[in-house]
Amino acid sequence: MADRSDRSARVESLVTGYGHKEVLRGVDLHIGAGEVVALIGHNGAGKSTLLKAVFGMLPVWQGTISLFGNVWKSWTPRQAICLGAAYVPQGNRVFSDLSVRENLEMGGVTLRNKRQLEQGLERALTQFPALKTRLRQRAGTLSGGEKQMLALANALIVSPRLLLLDEPSLGLAPQLVAETLRRIQGIARTNGTAVLIVEQKVREVLKIADRVYVFRNGRVSFNGSAKVLKDDAKLKEVYL
Amino acid sequence: MWQVLFNGVSAGCSYSLVAAGFGLIYTVGRTFHVANGGVYVVAAYVAYFLSARLGLPAGVSAAVAVAAGAALGALIDVFVCRPLRLRDASTSVQLIASLGVLIVIQNLVAMVFGDTAYSYSAGTDVRVWSFGELRATPVQIAVIATSVLVSVITGCILSYTRWGSLIRAVANDKELALILGVRSEHVILGAMILGSVLTATAAVLLAYDTVLTPLMGFDAVFIGVVAFLIGGPGSFSGAWAGGLLIGIARHLATWWFSGAWQDVIVFGVLIVFLLIRPKGIVSAR
Numbered sequence: 001m002a003d004r005s006d007r008s009a010r011v012e013s014l015v016t017g018y019g020h021k022e023v024l025r026g027v028d029l030h031i032g033a034g035e036v037v038a039l040i041g042h043n044g045a046g047k048s049t050l051l052k053a054v055f056g057m058l059p060v061w062q063g064t065i066s067l068f069g070n071v072w073k074s075w076t077p078r079q080a081i082c083l084g085a086a087y088v089p090q091g092n093r094v095f096s097d098l099s100v101r102e103n104l105e106m107g108g109v110t111l112r113n114k115r116q117l118e119q120g121l122e123r124a125l126t127q128f129p130a131l132k133t134r135l136r137q138r139a140g141t142l143s144g145g146e147k148q149m150l151a152l153a154n155a156l157i158v159s160p161r162l163l164l165l166d167e168p169s170l171g172l173a174p175q176l177v178a179e180t181l182r183r184i185q186g187i188a189r190t191n192g193t194a195v196l197i198v199e200q201k202v203r204e205v206l207k208i209a210d211r212v213y214v215f216r217n218g219r220v221s222f223n224g225s226a227k228v229l230k231d232d233a234k235l236k237e238v239y240l
Numbered sequence: 241m242w243q244v245l246f247n248g249v250s251a252g253c254s255y256s257l258v259a260a261g262f263g264l265i266y267t268v269g270r271t272f273h274v275a276n277g278g279v280y281v282v283a284a285y286v287a288y289f290l291s292a293r294l295g296l297p298a299g300v301s302a303a304v305a306v307a308a309g310a311a312l313g314a315l316i317d318v319f320v321c322r323p324l325r326l327r328d329a330s331t332s333v334q335l336i337a338s339l340g341v342l343i344v345i346q347n348l349v350a351m352v353f354g355d356t357a358y359s360y361s362a363g364t365d366v367r368v369w370s371f372g373e374l375r376a377t378p379v380q381i382a383v384i385a386t387s388v389l390v391s392v393i394t395g396c397i398l399s400y401t402r403w404g405s406l407i408r409a410v411a412n413d414k415e416l417a418l419i420l421g422v423r424s425e426h427v428i429l430g431a432m433i434l435g436s437v438l439t440a441t442a443a444v445l446l447a448y449d450t451v452l453t454p455l456m457g458f459d460a461v462f463i464g465v466v467a468f469l470i471g472g473p474g475s476f477s478g479a480w481a482g483g484l485l486i487g488i489a490r491h492l493a494t495w496w497f498s499g500a501w502q503d504v505i506v507f508g509v510l511i512v513f514l515l516i517r518p519k520g521i522v523s524a525r
Contacts (some may be wrong), residue, residue: 055419065497078421087419095412102405109406110421 006069008032009054009085009162009194012067016053023049025062025218031057033161034192036185037042038205040239047198048090050215051164054196055087056080064153066162067126080108084229086160090167092114092148096140101149102133103139107154120157125186156187163187165197177201203240206230214238243374244495245488250380252446252487253387256480258460259467260391261439263479264398264470267411268431271331274338275316276439276464277457278345283309283440284447284456285349288358302444310433311439316341316369319433322425342457350454357451383445390441391480398476407431411474466506470513472520481521487510 010030017023024046031037041048052058054065056075066069067083077087095103104124108117124133128149134142139150148168155163167179168184181199185208188195199205206212206226214222222238229235258280265273283305320341324334368375391394398404410417410427417424439460451458464479467486471478486506491503513520 054381057419077419078423081421089416089419093410093414093416096404097412102409105402105405106409106417106420147358158421224422 003072007067007161009196011050011063011065012053013163014050014053014060014065015054015060015062016049016060016131018049018058022061023218027215027218027220029198029213029220029223031194031195034188035211036188036195036197036209038212039196039198039215040202040205041221042210045124045215046218048166049217051166051196051198054080054162055085055164057087070209072124077108081158081160084161085164086155086158087164087167088151088155088168090170092144092151092168094139094142094147094150094154094199097137098139099136100139101135102143103150103154104131104135104157107157110158116159119160123159124153124156129158131237132179135206139230141222144171145173145180148172148180152184152187159191160193162194162196167198167200169199169201177204178207181205184208203233241322242497244491246272246374246376247380248282248488248491249484250376250383251449251491252484253384254442254449254483254508255463255467255487256483257387257390257442259374259471259483259486260462260470260476261435261437261442262461262464262475263474264394264407264438265432265477266415267474268428269321269325271332271334271338272465272468273321273432273435274461275320275333275341275345276435277459278316279309279313279436280439280443280460281346281454281457283314283443284452285302285353287444287447288452289353292358295519299415302441305444306437306440309443310390310436312345313432313436313439314429319431321432322429325425325428326509328487342461343421346454346457355440355454359451375523379448383385383449386441386445391440394438395476397434402428415497462503469510475520476481478521 001125008030012028012104014024015022016026020041025171027046027050029050036235039050048059052068053060058081060073063202064073067085070083075083088201095106098106104121111117111120130146131149131153134146139147142150152168165184168180172180181204184195184197187193197205197209206229212222212226214230215221229238262273262276265276287305289300290296290304297341318495319491320337321334324337368377369381398407406422406427407430410424411420414424417427443460463486464482467479467482469482470485471482486509489504489505489509493501
């Protein structure tokens, strides 16, 4: 049953994978409002798979996922959005053939009426003022950094309570990485959004994360405060 | 010469609609929807029987025929294409299923109406309007006007409406659309219906001009495939231009050589295009 007061998302003993291939072998994880939680680990350790499972893009083989008190065995992405989740896949994907404004409208496609959409657009444009002058431009012509902003803005239109980010820094110029991560931290702090972020740039993401889960072979090998891992020796110990 | 060109443009205008219908469905479905040829056959026969046999006014029978085509397109999607998509069927499976639907429809039409070729032309308007050296029949003018009007309306729907941007979004990146909560199955169904309307409109227009046989669906597929390749896969306007070009090429071929050369020339044009502009007139991305 839905418990409205539950402000956290949790994953318990989750086992899932693609086809017959098991990727996650029993993962426990939780995240609360306003928190930034980083998932780090080697390629293929199951970080992205976890995001997809939470967002309803993979079937749950065993275990449970609950979003803000709603415990479901399976949901579609559309239902996950209605429960308060939003997902930004790898590669800062936007609709390259559509204008920036049309992209943002797609971000708000689940909203019930035009007024909500206008409010969402307004909020997104306050958060990303650089997009304001480009509303009529085709998204395919934006720079890498702008595409990244648009991809984030698309997910924020619905004012999610849980934001799932898969390597937002991928393909960005080095000087943009820190700025992007700080902006993401800002979203968590000002909107009270829970941010679950997969990132390969470990040192950078540790600067903005509150807690960290280290993934290894489909299991969580370490979880704890990000501060602890800022100590290089400890990071090496859990990560290598 | 100008007369031949004009006749070509007139025929090309209806081919354009056929091609645009196929092109639009391809953009969202990512398979060549051969079964759309069945929509073409049914729409042409419905229009013929309502107006030539039951004596309904041309406008009414055309409207009913287009509606029937749209409904058939929707049924094909819901009962054949969608189940295959949901099971992640490969492109070739979808193509073969689609071809199967076309064959079933053509044979059903043959069972109901017989194999005889029907033709409107006897008894219809034989007036000819002259514009300088050009002679145009009212049917030709109606074909050109309808085709341009329907294409412009479709273009506006695609560019300026919410439905249109949903179709373009799904065509652009179906997975991203899903992630943002777009009900892509509804959008694909909508695009199928819109594509069927284009094809059915073309069928009604061509029915005034050509003979009707149950196998005419293959004709539509032929025009659709060639125009699609010439115009650039996945491009609505490219397919449209490709259709127009086929109409002109066919008529010029008949004028220079003979009717038997029509399709030789059309394929010749296709080969030239594949050699010099393999991505089509409007190269997608």
